[in-house]
Amino acid sequence: MLRASAVAEEAGVPSVSLTCEGFIGQAATTATGLGLPGLPVAVVPGHVDVQTVDELRANVLGVTVEGVIQGLTAAPDKTVELVEPEPGEVVFEGTADEINRFFYENSWSDGLPIVPPTAARVEEFLRRTDRDADETLGVLLPDRRLATVRTVAINGVMAGCRPEYMPVLIALVEAMADPRYGVEHSGNTPGAETLIVVNGPVIRRLGFNYQQGALRDGFQANTSIGRFWRLYLRNVAGFLPHRTDKATFGNTWRVVLAENEDALARIGWTTIAQDQGLAAGANAVTVSRFTGGTVLASVFGTRPEQMIPYLADGITRLVAWELMFTVGMALGAQRPLLVLSPILAETLARAGLTKQDVQRRLFEHARIPASRFERYIGEWTNLAPGRPTLGDLVARGRAAPLFAESDDPGRLVPVVARAEDIMVAVSGDPLRTNAYVFAHNGILGFPTTKPVRLPAR
């Protein structure tokens, strides 16, 4: 809402943003990050989702209208530059315990001990890249801070990374700053968490776990790089719980998923990075926000016909309100991820299926009745206001035609717009017949891939 208002203001159109009571603090911070600290906000008391029409009318007439008038008639505040430490400035001196306490008390840490980012440690990280410490990798909302190579190093040290991870960390921040990813949404209320998928020779070189326990802590590269992502969101982008991060629940960072490229090579399947357009063998990171995930245990069968229905069912079970990213405003942006253990992938491959064949079969099977689809977005939620049918949405150009091939409410429709929207990765215990599925957060964390550039020397 604030971002739309900022665009309007920049075009010379005065705006007021209607903001539910619980979001006032976030609105102020977001407005500042957008460079418009005085962006007017009109409060709607409580939250509109649980108010009757009469309550809403009373609240709007009693409170909101006055705010709208104020916002459109009062002179806004001027921009004020915040004072921040200079790059490389020493902000604190003390023992390791004191440094930890100081960082925690000032909201710079996630609550676990950090490795103190001393000048020497930061320098060691900076030596592992040939990019200049002050090089800017992008600008991150909501605080609109510059993402620099130096702050990558600082947060990498804090997260417990090793210096040699630096090129991966830089690629991650490039992905974070890519507008396609949409970092500015990272404080939204569903509180989805990013999954990082890593590909290429760096998996072995940096010691990523890509086998049994692939998403378990206990492996420094997977764990500390996952933590780095969240620390960078906190300390540079500026997402703080109780302020800019409005996650209703949220969860801890996700451990990095490394693909089993040995298995992929054996069966001739493409990697996630290749599916995202990179060359085979490229070092790459892919970031994407997932609202949740679940394990599909004990996939039984020797033929795709036996296996695909269960795997597809896992996807349909998880993609529910997230269907708002399949149709509507964010047309075709739902990108669920299915992670197959190598033995499952090999069984499917032995039947002659490429990954793209698997995607097509999943697309055919991951279907639900149209009435159920419509209920998720327009009855149980109000994410598509006015309870449109899929037919209405197709007519408005807000859904692909295949969602309205008939008007039978019992017809089966897919949960993604295209077969290739279902991402498939291979990792985990090579000899266990389990899979994992993630539902996706659409444009609020769209899959974004960046090559990892190793230093020349």
Next chain:
Amino acid sequence: MEALWVVLPTGQRAAGGWIDDTLRQRAEERGLLSRTPLAGVFPRHRVEVVRAPDPIEEVNERFEARGWTDGLPVTPPTLARVEAMCAATARAPSEVLGEVEPLRGEATVEKVAANAVMAGCRPEHFPVVLAAVQAVLDPAFNMRGVQTTDENVAPLLIVSGPLAGRLGLNAGFGALGPGWRANATIGRAVRLVMLNLGGGWPGAVSLAGLGQPGRYTLCLAEREDSPWPALHVELGYRPEQTTVTVLRAETAINVTGGLAEVASVMASAASAFTMLHEGRVAVVVAPFVARRLAAEGWSKDDARRWLHEQARVPVAAWQSWWLRATARQWPAWVTGAAATLPVVKEAADITLVVAGADLAIPQLAYFPSWGFPPCGVTREVVAPIDLVG
């Protein structure tokens, strides 16, 4: 060297900026940096670590030089003390009670707690401070006006209800004077909030010509043995509830005697701004006087009505006042055809409470008001957590 970990008490706006940057500019423009040489010079964090051979002294030196005190020594708002303060309320430390005008620092529970620690409050006093801060953040209090006017107005805090005594708030001997920590520190905490979160720096933002001693603290409790209904009960609260009521008071004028003497003081130029702004005033009645009136059958309303009728300014006197010529817009009930003028519009604009020592030489006090709109804001005091049960 010893170290103190202190929570910075100063105001940060919702958008992240610190009010100190504005204050530094104002102080520079007005040549006030000799008082606050370190205005705006502090680490822009939640917590600062102060290391010094005498860290308590060092905190005091720094805070004073940054403009964060009322001139008296403060208790360093250490993390432990601020956490203990916050533990007296069920509210989250991050909860925002509102923005303090005019510089609009956010009054989070934690920031208010830091100022309460500095003022010397005990944790059990904190719920009264929170209620009072909520009251002064009510638009009816007109914080912007109170902070920036050239008049000398201060918030008058009246605590009414059974918690007052349990928290050690004085309603008896010297109820408006020194000696009781609760009265001294709760009122002071509100002042420090106005100073550090609202930016009401004297001479820079707050342009009160003289100020008044009530700007350090002005907080009293109502006697529980009043023969009349308690203030909070009059306002519709249950007897077992406790409230804090905030009025805007220009000053406290001591009056020895009874209602007639109070009326004579009310009907003077002391009430000029009260009349101009249609204000609400307070009268503290000595227990001796209240008891005698009650014995004669006077209700609290009777006393209020009597004061409203008897405290009358002759038109000629009003016309001779400096303010009469200076201010153009007087209320219709002042500029009407009457030969004598009431000092408040209605009897209900007089808040009556019984407090002070039970002396046969009865002492009363009159608090004229300043500013728009009519103000008497009341908030319930939620019992501190460790006193529940």
